[in-house]
Amino acid sequence: xxxxxxxxxxxxxxxxxxxxxxxxxxxxxxxxxxxxxxxxxxxxxxxxxxxxxxxxxxxxxxxxxxxxxxxxxxxxxxxxxxxxxxxxxxxxxxxxxxxxxxxxxxxxxxxxxxxxxxxxxxxxxxxxxxxxxxxxxxxxxxxxxxxxxxxxxxxxxxxxxxxxxxxxxxxxxxxxxxxxxxxxxxxxxxxxxxxxxxxxxxxxxxxxxxxxxxxxxxxxxxxxxxxxxxxxxxxxx
Amino acid sequence: xxxxxxxxxxxxxxxxxxxxxxxxxxxxxxxxxxxxxxxxxxxxxxxxxxxxxxxxxxxxxxxxxxxxxxxxxxxxxxxxxxxxxxxxxxxxxxxxxxxxxxxxxxxxxxxxxxxxxxxxxxxxxxxxxxxxxxxxxxxxxxxxxxxxxxxxxxxxxxxxxxxxxxxxxxxxxxxxxxxxxxxxxxxxxxxxxxxxxxxxxxxxxxxxxxxxxxxxxxxxxxxxxxxxxxx
Numbered sequence: 001x002x003x004x005x006x007x008x009x010x011x012x013x014x015x016x017x018x019x020x021x022x023x024x025x026x027x028x029x030x031x032x033x034x035x036x037x038x039x040x041x042x043x044x045x046x047x048x049x050x051x052x053x054x055x056x057x058x059x060x061x062x063x064x065x066x067x068x069x070x071x072x073x074x075x076x077x078x079x080x081x082x083x084x085x086x087x088x089x090x091x092x093x094x095x096x097x098x099x100x101x102x103x104x105x106x107x108x109x110x111x112x113x114x115x116x117x118x119x120x121x122x123x124x125x126x127x128x129x130x131x132x133x134x135x136x137x138x139x140x141x142x143x144x145x146x147x148x149x150x151x152x153x154x155x156x157x158x159x160x161x162x163x164x165x166x167x168x169x170x171x172x173x174x175x176x177x178x179x180x181x182x183x184x185x186x187x188x189x190x191x192x193x194x195x196x197x198x199x200x201x202x203x204x205x206x207x208x209x210x211x212x213x214x215x216x217x218x219x220x221x222x223x224x225x226x227x228x229x230x231x232x233x234x235x236x237x
Numbered sequence: 238x239x240x241x242x243x244x245x246x247x248x249x250x251x252x253x254x255x256x257x258x259x260x261x262x263x264x265x266x267x268x269x270x271x272x273x274x275x276x277x278x279x280x281x282x283x284x285x286x287x288x289x290x291x292x293x294x295x296x297x298x299x300x301x302x303x304x305x306x307x308x309x310x311x312x313x314x315x316x317x318x319x320x321x322x323x324x325x326x327x328x329x330x331x332x333x334x335x336x337x338x339x340x341x342x343x344x345x346x347x348x349x350x351x352x353x354x355x356x357x358x359x360x361x362x363x364x365x366x367x368x369x370x371x372x373x374x375x376x377x378x379x380x381x382x383x384x385x386x387x388x389x390x391x392x393x394x395x396x397x398x399x400x401x402x403x404x405x406x407x408x409x410x411x412x413x414x415x416x417x418x419x420x421x422x423x424x425x426x427x428x429x430x431x432x433x434x435x436x437x438x439x440x441x442x443x444x445x446x447x448x449x450x451x452x453x454x455x456x457x458x459x460x461x462x463x464x465x466x467x468x
Contacts, residue, residue, distance in 0.1 A: 068402070068406075068444065068445050068449070069444050069448075070405075070406040070408070070444055071406065072410065072420060073420060073423075073444065074441075077434070080433050080437075081434075173301040174301075176301035176303040177410075179303065180303075180413055187303060187307075190304070190307075194307075194312075198315070200307075200312045201308070201312035202312075204304055204308035204312045205308065205312070207304050208300045208304050208305070208308060211299065211304060212295075212299040215298075215299035216295075216299060
């Protein structure tokens with residue numbers, strides 16, 4: 001037991017500091033990817049609702065393929081595709097090739113995957129908004145943009161929150177897959193610590209505890225937000 | 238795009254596919270049979286068991302599957318060799334192979350997620366049906382076997398498609414512990430041929446087909462199973 005505490009000490013030779021740094025990168029990647037996913041999801045949801053046949057078809061392919069192919073395969077594909085495209089664009093504009101940092105690459109790949117799921121969640125939330133509210137907004141003369149900004153989006157939030165909370169939890173857990181590609185976050189830091197000390201069981205338990213803590217705190221925060229967003233609404237049974 | 242490597246590796250992909258399907262089948266089978274008691278004790282008690290089940294589902298759903306897999310394979314697996322005499326025992330060939338660890342990890346994951354669904358399903362069976370079963374003199378076990386469980390399973394059937402697809406999409410993780418299923422074979426091809434996109438695209442296409450088959454198959458089955466009447 002004392003041995004375990006020494007290994008988890010915050011300063012070297014303990015590995016606790018590495019794990020916490022890993023947790024912080026995990027959080028950063030998850031938060032960035034979640035934001036990117038929401039932006040893509042918002043675009044995707046409104047594209048699916050208002051778009052023409054071509055846009056709708058493209059978005060259907062996007063959400064179907066992303067949700068049917070394993071995340072690990074997608075992460076690799078998107079990573080190579082993204083760096084190749086970026087470098088092609090850079091060289092054609094006369095800049096030098098560059099490597100994307102692990103943080104931004106992680107945000108981009110996980111965010112792109114999250115976007116497909118967000119699209120479906122937000123589209124469902126849009127369809128759950130009572131049509132009378134949209135009609136009422138138009139009837140008092142709001143423009144299309146104004147009625148979306150002031151009425152539809154706020155009214156969507158309570159319907160979207162349970163799904164969005166779930167997506168955030170998925171995002172935090174999905175970042176662990178980046179360890180397979182070699183980006184430094186909690187899972188990879190743990191793997192390195194475990195490999196160096198041979199205390200596999202202890203370090204994976206510790207990492208599991210950190211992820212669990214992140215999940216539990218997030219669940220609590222989302223429960224608070226959800227309660228607040230439902231103020232004044234009839235309680236559902 | 239250069240696909241000249243494909244014929245050479247096709248037999249290995251077939252082996253990988255078989256391994257993927259085996260992983261999927263055993264994980265769902267074992268996971269579902271664990272999910273039933275996990276869901277049931279949370280509804281009926283006893284209290285300590287209900288708490289244990291609750292903690293189990295929370296931990297499984299709150300941590301990444303990759304960490305669970307590595308904990309089981311590297312963590313628990315590294316403890317076995319220190320037990321004296323285990324290398325000579327009949328268990329050693331099983332403990333040395335990575336496949337059982339992968340099945341165990343995926344089964345626990347299925348049990349965690351599906352256990353949560355089973356809890357809702359058991360609770361969702363109308364009280365009147367259980368009372369009626371008791372009233373005609375069924376023992377508690379008979380009620381469970383003849384009425385409660387079948388009705389609960391009927392309600393969870395639609396979630397089964399999702400669970401199959403989620404588990405299928407989790408199977409590539411097994412490649413990280415040397416179980417070479419479809420994705421693992423794809424990685425081997427990438428290492429041996431130095432190609433990046435073709436093997437990945439081929440692997441993605443295989444998973445796309447598998448998901449499509451699962452969705453269509455379950456839709457067919459769902460149409461054949463009598464729908465429950467909502468009252």
